[in-house]
Amino acid sequence: MAQDVLCEVSSCVHNINGENKCGATQIYVVNHKEKSASSSGETDCKTFEPADL
Numbered sequence: 001m002a003q004d005v006l007c008e009v010s011s012c013v014h015n016i017n018g019e020n021k022c023g024a025t026q027i028y029v030v031n032h033k034e035k036s037a038s039s040s041g042e043t044d045c046k047t048f049e050p051a052d053l
């Protein structure tokens, strides 16, 4: 199980400001556009929620 999830998506409410870390207790990563991924760029975090920026 992942303990420390690093993430640069600072526009997500779960992102810990300035640390590039995810603060969510659980994340759900899905295939981008529902196509089977063959590279990291073809995956997305479905736990993303927009932060009030």
Ligand code: SF4
Binding pocket: 005, 006, 007, 008, 009, 012, 013, 014, 015, 016, 021, 022, 023, 024, 027, 045, 046, 047, 048, 049
């Ligand atoms: S929920 Fe997903 S997008 Fe948001 S900080 Fe965590 S890993 Fe990043």
